[in-house]
Amino acid sequence: MSHGHALQIKNVTKRFGGGIVAVRDMSFDVKPGEFISVIGPSGCGKSTLFNIIGGFIKDYDGEVVLDGQGKPGDRTIGTVFQEESTFPWRTTLQNVMFPLEAIGMPKKERIERAEHFIRLVGLEGFENNYPSELSGGMRQRTAIARTLAFDPKILLMDEPFAALDEQTRLLLGDKVLQIQQELEQTTLLITHNITEAVQLSDRVVVMSYRPGTLKRIIPIDLPRPRSSEIMSSERFGQLVGMIWSDLREEASRGMQETERKRAS
Numbered sequence: 552m553s554h555g556h557a558l559q560i561k562n563v564t565k566r567f568g569g570g571i572v573a574v575r576d577m578s579f580d581v582k583p584g585e586f587i588s589v590i591g592p593s594g595c596g597k598s599t600l601f602n603i604i605g606g607f608i609k610d611y612d613g614e615v616v617l618d619g620q621g622k623p624g625d626r627t628i629g630t631v632f633q634e635e636s637t638f639p640w641r642t643t644l645q646n647v648m649f650p651l652e653a654i655g656m657p658k659k660e661r662i663e664r665a666e667h668f669i670r671l672v673g674l675e676g677f678e679n680n681y682p683s684e685l686s687g688g689m690r691q692r693t694a695i696a697r698t699l700a701f702d703p704k705i706l707l708m709d710e711p712f713a714a715l716d717e718q719t720r721l722l723l724g725d726k727v728l729q730i731q732q733e734l735e736q737t738t739l740l741i742t743h744n745i746t747e748a749v750q751l752s753d754r755v756v757v758m759s760y761r762p763g764t765l766k767r768i769i770p771i772d773l774p775r776p777r778s779s780e781i782m783s784s785e786r787f788g789q790l791v792g793m794i795w796s797d798l799r800e801e802a803s804r805g806m807q808e809t810e811r812k813r814a815s
C-alpha cells in the first residue's frame with residue numbers, strides 16, 4: 552500500500568441548503584486493519600459523513616481517498632445500515648449469497664463462501680430461516696455477513712446495533728471483536744454509544760455538534776484480544792469518562808439548540 556492508509560478523509564465539508572453546515576473541515580486517516588469509531592451527539596453530521604465516505608453523497612468539498620487511489624462508491628466499501636436491510640423473501644443463506652450472485656461467482660463457491668461468513672457471525676443452523684424467523688440481532692448479523700462475504704476493503708457501519716437492546720448489543724460487540732480478530736477488517740463505525748466505541752475501537756474520533764468538526768481523536772489503549780469483560784476494567788472506565796467529558800459539552804449544546812428551536 553503506497554500511503555500506508557486504508558482511507559484518508561481530507562478537509563471534508565458538506566453544506567446543505569438553508570446555510571446548514573453538516574460537516575466542517577473534517578480530516579483523519581484510517582490505517583489498514585484499524586477499527587475506528589466516529590462518535591458525536593445527535594445531529595452532529597455522523598450520517599452525512601457516512602454517506603460521503605460510502606459514496607452516497609457526491610457533492611461535497613474536500614477529498615475522500617481510498618487506499619491511496621480508489622474512489623468512494625467503488626465496490627470496495629461495504630456498508631451496514633441502522634435500518635434493517637435483509638431481504639425478507641430470502642433465507643439467511645440466500646441473503647448472504649446475494650452480492651456474490653451479482654458478481655457472477657459460481658454457485659458452489661458462492662455457497663461455500665456464504666456458509667463461511669454465516670459461521671463467522673455465529674448463525675450456523677439458521678441458513679434456511681427467513682429474516683422474520685430471526686431476532687433483530689440475528690438479522691443485523693446476516694447483514695454483516697452479507698457485507699463481509701463481498702470482501703470489502705473497508706467496512707462502514709452506521710449505528711448497526713442502535714435498534715437492539717443493551718444486552719444483545721454487548722454480545723454482538725463480542726462477535727464483532729472476534730470477527731475483527733480473525734479478518735483484520737478495516738472498519739469505520741458510526742455510533743453515539745460511548746461504551747460500544749471504547750469496547751470495539753483502536754481509535755475513537757469525537758465530533759462536535761454543528762457544524763460537525765473533529766473535536767479529538769482518542770487512542771483506545773486497551774489490550775486485544777478483547778471481549779465485553781474489559782468493560783469492568785479501570786482503564787475502560789477512564790476512557791469512557793474521557794470521551795463523555797468531550798461529548799457532554801457538545802451534546803448539551805445540541806440539546807439547548809433543539810429546545811430553543813422548539814420554544815420559538
Ligand SMILES: Nc1ncnc2c1ncn2[C@@H]1O[C@H](COP(=O)(O)OP(=O)(O)OP(=O)(O)O)[C@@H](O)[C@H]1O
Binds near residue numbers: 571572743
Ligand atoms: N439532506 C439534507 N438536507 C438538509 N439538511 C440535512 C440533510 N441531511 C442532514 N441534514 C442536517 O445536517 C445535520 C447533520 O445531520 P446527520 O444526519 O448527518 O447527523 P447525525 O449525527 O447522523 O444525527 P443522528 O445521530 O441523529 O443520526 C443535521 O442538522 C441535519 O438536519
